[in-house]
Amino acid sequence: MNETLRQARVSALTLFVFALVATALMAGVYALTHKIVAANEQAARLAIVSQVLPAGGYDNDPARAAVTLSAADGRRLGNDGPSQVYIARLGGRMVARVFEATAPNGYAGRIRLLVGVDAQGAITGVRVVSHKETPGLGDYIDRAKSDWIDQFNGLALTRDSEWKVKKDGGRFDAMAGATVSPRAVVGAVANTLRFVAAERTKPGQWDTQPVPAREPTGARP
Incomplete structure (x- = not known):
């Protein structure tokens, strides 16, 4: 024993x-x-920033003009905490901002996005930064896979009923049998526009910072 x-x-x-x-x-x-x-991930995110901004429509480096939202505001955009806002300016005037946003309800988990919004509240572009959606089915939300995400370009926040996939009575196309991923993205983009609309009535420091003295002045593609 x-x-x-x-x-x-x-x-x-x-x-x-x-x-x-x-x-x-x-x-x-x-x-x-x-x-x-x-x-x-940060390097990839910065590389995508220019893709959601109007080509030739700004003359600063949005990455160098980035500011950080508070943890509370970051969570309003679906993020885990503090997040970046990349500010595009032309002649020192803010013309667009690129927000980090997250759709928490993708088919396979979180879908992280960059959402560009101009000074009038219209979308300049949307890109998926990272996702785990099913290859060949839900991954068409990725611009590298299809142009589905381009349908956001130029849209502004109007009636909430429009900000859904067509299957749910909204305006956005979605692939038959694979609506969970686009539904999540549409919701996150609409949420970003709501955030911008709320903040436009009370502009904060992240919206009004002066142009950094050493920013390049050549137009960015």
């Missing part, structure tokens, strides 16, 4: 050591890679 008990203790100790080592390795890998992953 003592020998059996001793072997059980040895086995338990061995399993504990293996678990401890595995946990330490996983923590180490995360510590080494999470900043790299975050940096790569």
Whole structure:
């Protein structure tokens, strides 16, 4: 009995050591890679910013003019906390902003977006930054897969009843049998426009910051 008990203790100790080592390795890998992953996501996001702004319609670098929304405002846009607003200016005047927004209810999880909105409240462009939607089915929300997302261009916030996919009585097309993903995106874009409409009545610092002195003045594509 003592020998059996001793072997059980040895086995338990061995399993504990293996678990401890595995946990330490996983923590180490995360510590080494999470900043790299975050940096790569940020770089991809910045590369997409210009895609949702009017070509030649601004003369600053929106990335350098970016400001940070509070955690509370970030959550109003569906994000986890503080988020960036990239501000495009022409001759020092704000002409458009690009908001980070998140649709929490994609088919396979969160869909992260960039939504460009001009000074009059109309959409200049929308792009999906990251998603986990089903390849070949729900991933047509990605501009690299189809032009579905272009139907937002030029639209402004009107009747809420229009801001739905056609299957739900709204104006937006969606692929038959794959409406969860576009439904989530439409909702997130409409939510962004509601946020902008509310903030236009009480402009904040993120909306009125002066042009940084060292920004390039050449027109951006």
